[in-house]
Amino acid sequence: MVPKAASPLVWLFWWLGPLPCALSAVNPLAPVRRCYIPSLREGEGSGCTRLQVLLGAQFGLNRYGQETTAQRLCLKKLREVGGNTFVFAQGICDLWNCSSADALTGTSADQRSPSEQQNSTPSVFSELCDYQELNPSPDVRRSPVFVKLWEWNYVDIGKECQDYLGPNGFDAVQVSPVTEHKLGPQWWTKYQPVSFSLSSRSGSMEDFAQMVAACRASGVQVMVDLIINHIATPCKDGRGTSSGTPCVGWNGSLYGNRRLAGARGWDAAGPEHFNHLEGSLMDNCIVGPPSWTCKAGSIDVTDCSCCSCDFLKLPDWNTGLPAVHDMHLRHVQELHDIGVTMLRIDLSLFESIADLSNVLSSVPWDFVYQEWWWEKPDPMRHRYIGHFRDITYRYLITHYLGNSTLEKLPEALTLSRGHDQIRPETSVYPIAFHDGRTWKANPGNATYKNGLEFHQQQKFILAWPRGSSILLWGGFGWSSMSDGPPGCDFRGEQHCQPEPVFLDGQAQCMTTPRESPLPADLAMKRTWVCEHRWEGVAGLIEFRKACRGLAVTRTWKDCFAALVRGYNTQLKSEWGHLGNWLLDGLYVGLPSGRYCDLGSLPTQRGWDRKRCPRQVVIGTDGRILSGIVLEGDLLAIHVGGRMS
Template sequence: MTHLPARATALLGALLLLAGCSAPPEPAATRTRDVGVQMFQWTWDAIATECTDSLGPAGYGWVLTSPPQEHIVGEPWWTAYQPVSYRVESRLGTRDEYAAMVETCHDAGVDVWADAVINHMTGQDAPGTGWAGSSYSHYEYPGLYTDADFHHCGLTPDDDIAVYQDAAQVQMCELVNLADLATETDHVRDTTTAYLEDLLSLGVDGFRIDAAKHMPPEDIAAIVAGLPEGAGIAQEVIRGSGEPITPEQYLANGRVYEFAWGKDVQGVLASSPERVLDLGTTSGYVPSDDAVIFVDNHDTERNGSTLSYSDAGDYALATVLMLAGTYGTPAVYTGYAFSDRDAGPPQDAEGAVLDASCGAAPGPGADLADGDWVCQHRWPAIAGMVGWRSIVGDAPVVDDWSEGSAVAFGRGERGFVVVNSGDDELHAELPTSLPDGDYCDVLATGDCASSTVRDGVLTVTVPPQTAQAWDVTARP
């Protein structure tokens, strides 16, 4: 940004006053780009296009891709989570396309994280051939692993996990028949580390470690220890009531996905939205700097443990609250519509996934057929809040207010947000630290929807099941 000399700034201010306008506010010192987006089953080419056209301009900081490795052949979404080899060849694109996508996203200011499936291989009892032509059987992956590289726990009749209160079963037995890698062995550790290093060579910035809960934390520590400094790590460790394995046990390796936030925000939004600022401050949550939070992901939207796109307005409001707060690193989710929880994304006759298309005006409550791309990351309220968050940065929560089904709060002098989850229109005069003047609602579409701060008070009219937000850069 070019800064005007002091004399020029004073002259500009005088001219604006003569014209009857106020001088523009100073923008936030540094724009924050910490919001991620999980682009579930998007092809590499489609992600590249979206980084340029939408994600970069909106202010997203990183994108999580689906697993970039060869997998079994089949229509369901979960084929991507059954590795056959570590070749970067899948129904989402080729190795060259993945590398090109990373470069394009970097040019747009967006980092790229990969979903890394290193706990297991396939769950297929019969031998087969993977997407890129590699042969395999349940415990044999030529040139990669043999039977000796897998656990055969002997703790349950079929070697599958039966009791999650038994840590040995969770980390040594098979998760729904998926061949469980012996990650305590040098060969498995060296092989999985080499795979992660290969992805880093393509420009990847970090990894979501899938099924981290099913590997001892010391095994993950050994696998990631050799990675270059700065390689991001976020581990999938689902907290279960009374279970001996907890997310806190993994924090020495990097951040964890805090599932409690997404589960709890659903109840908070329905009954007491003023409690949203308490999420993350109580027991049962990892510290803020260690948490990646989300409203939903590809598993929870299918098992019903969180809100999902089908919840329309509630889903959008929960995401607004996630992006407005200070707890954790937020990750938006974007996928496709489905009625069969196993259904995969739209594919061609050979099984290759078709490039995603968002259409002209995605938003909550859209009439979607199975396989349509939902494009939550483009919904006006969500994309608008990503930009809002980049402006408010690390400013503290101030001026918090609640009444009935509505909650409002500011972030220092940089931004202010109101969420009305009730069935009635909200009319209120709210104290705010925003400087006096006129502001545009950054969540609205079309022309500036102007509101005025006068004497530290913002007068709002917020329709039911909607939100509004203002920041110091959004002026008429």
């Protein structure tokens, strides 16, 4: 990135052992993960040996029309023969053992695999690759982009996958917790399960399965926010009781104080299924503010010394019990049967690595990541559970492009990671998250309430070539920090009915903001915001997938981007309005032609590459003939985005 002329105010950029917290006697189980590499080849010196090829209808589609159950069977067969890698295609389970990760990605190509012989597209799963590898082989460069659709109903999510997420290159959609939850209009009721029924205020189990099928058919995987650390606190009538189930959940299931009647026939539980103090089934240690540790635990909560305590008084499952293990196993395997291939693990920090891995690793997932805050990363958790959510990355972006002076802007060009101990390749970088919000606009905290400033920050997280897996946000407006989705106000009906996102086939979303912050009435409006749909996000996903991982240099060849810092009326920015930046005459060296400014493109769906809201024209001498960066915005072009 280099400065505009002699000014430091506006910038442009281009880039081509022993388990410490085991609470039970079981050993951790290593996951077999999806590897984004071509099918394996067997050859002398390749380092990979084919063990067995299994064929048959048992490796076909299940009753949901998904191949996931068969993949899980293939994993079981792999472990029976002592292998570490399998290649799956419909009807085929190809079992392998590879000597190393290098052998896995460097196998020779002297013969066709059985799946290719039958014209099937194979998927490779192995203990030797990591989740969502960015460069899984020399000729593959990946740039995963996910989005969380906060409290959207399943029908709307399915339509969004078909209409917007799939056509615009999103790799996965993260959905809010899917189990039946306690009554109440607040967002956090979804994080308090009362059974393992898959009916909630987001829709029925049938709605959920149809949504998963629609998303996967559109090329979008589904990621579930998994809640298996705890259950709901009791309702008023259940507090202080030691028997009975006087409380009613969202779908009618009964529950009480440390007790579930269950909805499935296999998910009933009593006080004996939860961690408790010695001599008292109804009492337990507590994890909560201000230290977020427990009385008997250490200051370093990563040692799992508080894993058997109730987080915020939510009854904590005793995951070392076989009955609890089996219950959780049935739940995650049912999700996988339906077609869920990715997970976010809520409160992973407070779960035993051994117990949790023995549930999760029964499934060959495409991706798993853990809720994580500021703690140092535990390598054992990465090895056996999954990636870490790294929120530091987004706070650095909001600092450089939000609540700091212009003198800090050049530091944005040094951004290479978030948490200094969490490696980018083991991270998920969210631009926003539900526990990281503020009631009013705050330039240091990325929410829609910051208006155009937030939009520039989500554009930057996509356009900047660093980072790994990116998690965008599509949520709703709140006037209270506890508000649920529109239609479920904080003090509203206990069994509220959320408003749909789509009416008459059109998404009812807030338009792209033009100022920072939003006007107070709009910032507090109870409406669907859909930040991921704001202008330019769709185009920048194409830009990221073309340009992520390339070097940051002062010369240009394939990719070019520029931004102008905006003006925030709340901060009353001392530098005033910088204005728009006319790029005419700037030498960039890209091939001549008309380019679409992908930072202005609202959607790639149906885009014919003949029209674009904002264009950049480059002459035969490599200089820009016409192009503009608007104040508070970001421009991005690459050679693949030339217009016809």
